[in-house]
Amino acid sequence: MKLNPAQQEAVEYISGPCLVLAGAGSGKTRVITNKIAYLVNECAYKPSQIAAVTFTNKAAREMKERVSSTLGKKASRGLKVSTFHTLGLNIIKKHITTLGYKAGFSLFDDKDTFALLNDLSMNDYNGDKDEVNALIRSISNWKNELMMPHQVLQRYKTGIEAEHGKWYEEYTRHMMAYNALDFDDLIMLPTVLLADDKAIREKWQMWIRYLLVDEYQDTNTSQYQLVRLLVGERARFTVVGDDDQSIYSWRGAQPKNLKLLNQDYPSLKLIKLEQNYRSSQRILHCANILIENNPHVFEKKLFSTLSQGEKLSVLVAKNEENEADKVIAELMAQKFMQDTQYKDYAILYRSNHQSRVFEKALMKNRIPYKISGGMSFFGRAEVKDMMAYLRLLTNQDDDNALLRVINTPVRGIGRATLAKLGEFAHLEDIALFEAMCHEQLHAILGAKAATSVEAFTRLIVMTSDNLARGDSVAVLRDFIKTLQYEEHLYAHANSPKVAEISMKNVSTLFTWVQDLLKGDALNAPMSMPEVVQRLTLRDMMERGEDDGEADQVQLMTLHSSKGLEFPNVFLIGMEEGLLPHQSSIDEDNIEEERRLAYVGITRAQQKLTFSVARERRQMGEFIEPTPSRFLYELPSDDIEWEWQKTPDSDEVRKSKTAKGLAGLKSILGD
């Protein structure tokens, strides 16, 4: 397929800063990948001089795949395609000592951050979740605005800001002591570093000769500053964005960065991509009508030359179980009649917990599925345990990791012992693990506890040394054997089956560790700390054939569906309170929810099916939600509501096997 004139222009304009306003499905990924190929093939850029940045791991992975299939695996070697956070991580790693940290630092996720701040502020806030969360938000906002603790304290002398500022400073000190960074640090630290250090800045500007940024409307202040510093005076960059798909404002994203770019770079070239290659006319029309209800930064009119397409459907279900059942029945029917594959179907939802009921129903019907994002893998206890062990093994200053595993499996280090150790560590101003290694141990603890502690520290130190020496995964397998972790799983699981699955998850994690350690054609080998950092960012490479080829129904949130497309899409839970989400209704932020709906609708290529439940359980209570206002904003001629009884998954399955296509059609009332 040839590029259209606008796309072509976007690809070939390389002499200065370039902003591509790309509507949904207008081929922006094609533009980016083609541009990368163009830079390499026609403009003598080396792949290693080009960096492309996205926001989600999913998008980065997709782009990596697309580039390597366009350019060829070998030719794309060295190309930097990553999320903002991974890019930041890589910059930090190169200058870790300059920044005052030690190699092998831990990455704190928001749970770790919460635990630490909750702990620190205990005297003031007494564990009040709302207070701590407000504090976290303040700190995060300051980091996004590149404000260091001393600057905050200078600016605010009184009030809540001064109080939060005090904790911000305290928090930063403790993070240093833990040799830990949080997610915001991954952007803030490189940005501040590049801003302050001319030599380092020039080094990176030499290294990254061309920068491409995807989903530019989602950048926040620090990310935009990072972009500016990386491109420098040369300003060789292309950013691609669409204000209608800005769905991360809660994370500090500033769609106004699109406008700001125009001010900061007067020579900015603006190119609009308005032809949609993805969706049927009907779907695109509905999306356009919906989004017209929002104000716009830039005017653009998307059009499609594809066929008219089927009407959009709304399945109305009794309750959430029935919703899952009906959606799956409809999915099976569509699949059978169109002779499509499972992977041609996506089930999209506003919040993660909605996947649960569907997961159950899919399992019941033996339909292969894949849930991306959310908690499914990294939320599991055994995976969290192993991640904590890995963190502790690579960074013994990481108190949070230690706390998670210190008594898992149980090894006789209980609450009392831990309290004593904590007190001692605090007194001496050392990490917990260091306290556990202290020679005065026997003076503080009872003989039994001291023995357990010693055995534990010895094991950790020994394993840590062995890991540094190599053959890591074998070491890890030995390690969990010594821990008797498998026995622990079997002892605590309700059934052997569950323990078996848990053990398999541990194995899966180790396989990832191994793959990342080894590296492959696209990814350089990593050290153990790097692997742990990667895994914390959930940024693992695709394990080849495994995923892309697997025939599975795709389940994901609307947020993580951005940038993807599917022949058939189910957008479930189209109800007031869910989409738009209740908190957005309360905060009068409907526009972002509408963009979210817009993103969902524009994922669909051929068939889009909504679903609503008339009754839903919410924290044990029954509620009767009303259908989402967005459904009523769509042109009614293009929507078919199915209030009447639709078949459930059992009926579809039976008729399919017993009577074939004719039987299926008869029960579908066709």
Add this chain to the structure above:
DNA sequence: GTGCACTTCGTTTTT
């Protein structure tokens, strides 16, 4: 110190 029964609390979205 461990394990179980009981209570409480909560649900956006991601790195």
Add this chain to the structure above:
DNA sequence: CGAAGTGCAC
């Protein structure tokens, strides 16, 4: 309703 946290009996 389900996860995570608390308190209490061994």
